[in-house]
Amino acid sequence: MGNKFFNSRLFYVLASVFFAIILFFNANATSIRNETGNNSAGEVYTATINNVPIELKYDTTNYFVSGYTSTATVHLSGYNRLSITNEENVDTRKFYLSMDLSKYKVGKVDVPVRIESLPSAVTATISPKTMNVTIEKKASEEFEVTPKVDPTQLPTGFTIATQSVNDQTVKVTAGKESITQIAAIVAALPSDVTLTDNYAGTVTLHAVDSTGKILPAQISPATTHLKVLVNKLTKKVPIELKTTGTLDKSLSEMKTKLSADTVTISGEESSLDAITKIPANISVTGVTKETKVKVPLSASGVTLDPKEIEVTLIPVKK
Template identity: 60%
Template sequence: MRNKFFTSKFFYILTSVFFAIVLFFNANATAVRNDGNTSGNSVYTATVTNVPIELKYDSNKYFVSTSTSAATVHLSGYNRLQITNETSEDTRNFYLSIDLNHASEGTNAYPIKVEALPSGVKADIVPSTIEVTIEQKAAQEFNVVPKVDKSQIPTGYTVSSIELSEQSVNVTAGKQSITKIHAIEADLPSDALLTNNFNGKVALRAVDEKGKTLPAQISPANIRMKVYVKRLSKEVPIRVNLTGTLDPSLSGMETSLASDNVKIFGEKAALDKISDVVATVDMTGIKESKKVKVSLKAQGVTVYPNTIEVTLTPKVKK
């Protein structure tokens, strides 16, 4: 009787149902483990920095400025290739945006939205919201003001002149913000040290009375700037100082210089203290006309040329 049961059609049906139930629960358990990241399926992550935020608004009517123009996006997903593709600008699908088409004027916080994100990829945006200021659009022409920081002018140098390729530029900003613009500055690059003349392109920026940068669109955004420098200097006479012992057969020693004046370079305070440069010549043992090369030095300055030829002419006693 028992053997007939195990070989009966009913037994085979019962067995099939049993295994179907087992497979069903096993499949669901696997799915749950995957969602909880406790299975062998790895979750791949990547962080993408400086992702630009696209602002959607009527640019013909409004001027929009933000507290930041980019965000960081943390990506995660089970497909490594998808994550890798989304980290590269060349293969990226997703982008960040804020729709301001129905927003009111003023400053408010708006959420950043991630768009075109592939299925199976999760994105967390930092920050998730940013402050946006919406104003009526305004335009005005401003003169360009060159700016050179004092720290960029080495000791002993001074700026003699500055030339700009553009004297004025067109500026677009918010109706309220544009009234706060004090100047459009052409800043010498911070890494430039004016030991020589500078000639290059510089960025323009709008600043208020305190020098704070204001949001504005400047056209052109960059101009050519030429800064001419010279070393602080002045010309002073050379004074001969005779030292040593005059030969007893001589009544005196005449001197003449290859040049009567010399240039000195240095800080203004040091230059102001010097009225001449001394050429010290030892006349000991000199009984006939002789040319002597003498070093020239002065405290706190550079002397050029730093040597001078002095001609000594003995005066014989009568």
């Protein structure tokens, strides 16, 4: 009886159904492993994204907000590596950060930083989670622009001749209370510049209080062109001409005539003190008739006026 069952058509049908079910579940398991990046061990993928911009939601027409940083750090984690990679890339990123200030009143408040539109396969934490924000009624006013040079940016012995800016006045927008603390709008010489020569360039404008502390404000325009002319330390030194090369056999000597015997050098006091003359070399090789030659002048750590002289070579026959 038992052998008849195993040889029956019903047995083969049941066996076929059994193996089909096994193959189905095996295929689904393979598909799931592929979809999760072959993450068979349940590995968690992580990423840290710095400087993610924060969108502020508030009535920009009537209020001014300060005291916050415009970016935050986001730590991502998830089992799907592709989802993490997409959120890392700013071009494929779906999430964004926001702070909703619309329900708060004027004053200092702690506001949570929220993450929006984060894919369900990804979890995230934000640093910082909250920010202390100052909310004020908005106010606008015209201010004069003041050029500024820190004394430490002038070498010893140098003085400022003139300083000027292209924009004499600018429009400043800030909080109603904060704007009363503004003592000046400064166009400061960049901190990495030392005035060994005149300066001209575009600088960022800042609102400062009476102590020089930078205050939060929107300035229009935000930059201006700053020009600073300096009085340099100068001194005159002689030019020492030296002839090089081979004198032609038909000549007894080579006379020289310089367009200038001295040069004015300018620079820091220590550099000027180290220089007592400016060397100038000129070759007489192949010169058999009167010749005028431009000779460049140079010296370390200073500027020269003129930067070149004209030397006349005058051959003297035997």
